[in-house]
Amino acid sequence: MAVSPGDAEHLAAAVAAEFGVAEQTVIELLRDMLTPGITRPGWARARTAASGLLRRSLQRLIPGLRQRAAAAAEHAVTEAHRIGDRAARAELDEHHLPPGPDDLDTTPADRLIRALDEDFEPAYARILRQPQDVYRDVIARASAGVLEGQITRRQAAQRALDDFANRGVSGFVDSRGRNWELTAYIAMAVRTACGRAAVQAHADRLAAAGHQLVYVGAPGGSCPLCAPWEGKVLALAGPPGARDIRLPHATRALHTVTVHVAGSLMEARAVGFQHANCRHGISLYLPGVTELPTAPPGAYRYEDLQQQRYLERQVRRWKRRELAAMDNEGRAAARLRIRGYQAQLRELTRETGQRRKPEREQIDYAH
Ligand SMILES: [Zn+2]
Numbered sequence: 120m121a122v123s124p125g126d127a128e129h130l131a132a133a134v135a136a137e138f139g140v141a142e143q144t145v146i147e148l149l150r151d152m153l154t155p156g157i158t159r160p161g162w163a164r165a166r167t168a169a170s171g172l173l174r175r176s177l178q179r180l181i182p183g184l185r186q187r188a189a190a191a192a193e194h195a196v197t198e199a200h201r202i203g204d205r206a207a208r209a210e211l212d213e214h215h216l217p218p219g220p221d222d223l224d225t226t227p228a229d230r231l232i233r234a235l236d237e238d239f240e241p242a243y244a245r246i247l248r249q250p251q252d253v254y255r256d257v258i259a260r261a262s263a264g265v266l267e268g269q270i271t272r273r274q275a276a277q278r279a280l281d282d283f284a285n286r287g288v289s290g291f292v293d294s295r296g297r298n299w300e301l302t303a304y305i306a307m308a309v310r311t312a313c314g315r316a317a318v319q320a321h322a323d324r325l326a327a328a329g330h331q332l333v334y335v336g337a338p339g340g341s342c343p344l345c346a347p348w349e350g351k352v353l354a355l356a357g358p359p360g361a362r363d364i365r366l367p368h369a370t371r372a373l374h375t376v377t378v379h380v381a382g383s384l385m386e387a388r389a390v391g392f393q394h395a396n397c398r399h400g401i402s403l404y405l406p407g408v409t410e411l412p413t414a415p416p417g418a419y420r421y422e423d424l425q426q427q428r429y430l431e432r433q434v435r436r437w438k439r440r441e442l443a444a445m446d447n448e449g450r451a452a453a454r455l456r457i458r459g460y461q462a463q464l465r466e467l468t469r470e471t472g473q474r475r476k477p478e479r480e481q482i483d484y485a486h
Pocket residue numbers: 342344345392393394396397398399
């Protein structure tokens with residue numbers, strides 16, 4: 120049974136959910152702190168005076184969140200490592216091969232857990248800081264909007280709060296310069312770490328059992344980065360560079376077979392193979408026995424998967440808008456948009472046969 124980075128997706132959802140709940144709390148906190156007395160004179164002054172209360176509420180949120188997130192992250196990565204090991208054992212067992220030593224080295228998993236905790240730090244800083252800026256901004260814009268006499272103060276405040284709800288806690292930029300929502304950023308970081316832990320444990324188990332070759336699966340819906348590696352043989356370790364090697368036939372003792380090796384696993388990864396969310400797994404390659412796969416016809420297209428991610432982002436955006444709404448009209452309008460995007464998702468998944476991912480349509484990612 121092959122293991123791919125994408126297999127760790129469900130583990131990431133539990134960690135992202137902790138941050139999603141915090142983000143919802145923040146939106147509701149802002150809404151509830153901005154609404155009182157909004158039609159009365161002196162609103163701006165009274166709300167500004169209450170900003171210390173907002174700061175203290177946000178500060179109280181962080182320690183518990185940090186503790187729950189760290190525990191959830193440790194659980195997720197440890198579980199991913201176990202999944203990878205178990206998958207490799209099952210594969211060896213299928214071929215009636217011994218599994219090697221009892222325990223695998225868990226140092227790679229421990230390192231991934233520590234790195235994840237560091238990845239979370241910018242999120243805590245922003246959850247603390249950004250809502251305070253938004254609060255001040257809403258008060259300022261609501262006051263200015265009313266002075267111009269075009270709209271009511273409530274409308275002006277709602278617009279400013281909606282701008283925040285559209286993005287949620289934001290400002291997360293990855294190494295490729297792309298912007299992420301808070302929960303998507305956390306989920307991406309955890310998926311990446313879990314994917315690495317699972318894939319590493321799987322490869323480590325096969326190597327510990329004395330094997331040196333694996334092959335790359337061909338699930339279809341290839342991302343451009345992985346397409347060149349589909350159905351190819353890779354060396355678990357060893358020098359880089361494609362080469363032909365003669366190896367003993369796995370079951371017929373007197374025969375040898377020539378195997379074309381496309382490169383080493385490390386080499387493939389260095390150029391993007393098994394990136395985050397990748398659905399390409401590796402499996403044990405047995406010379407003379409294993410038949411290399413090719414992508415099935417009608418497999419998902421990359422663009423369709425991207426379109427699904429876009430629609431999921433819109434659903435999450437309008438769910439935040441629903442929370443930010445200061446009145447029933449705003450809530451009803453947001454719900455209408457949510458249903459519209461969900462209908463598009465139903466249509467898309469029905470047409471393409473892609474699996475719908477309900478956890479990606481939640482702003483708290485799991486609850
Ligand atoms: Zn891939």
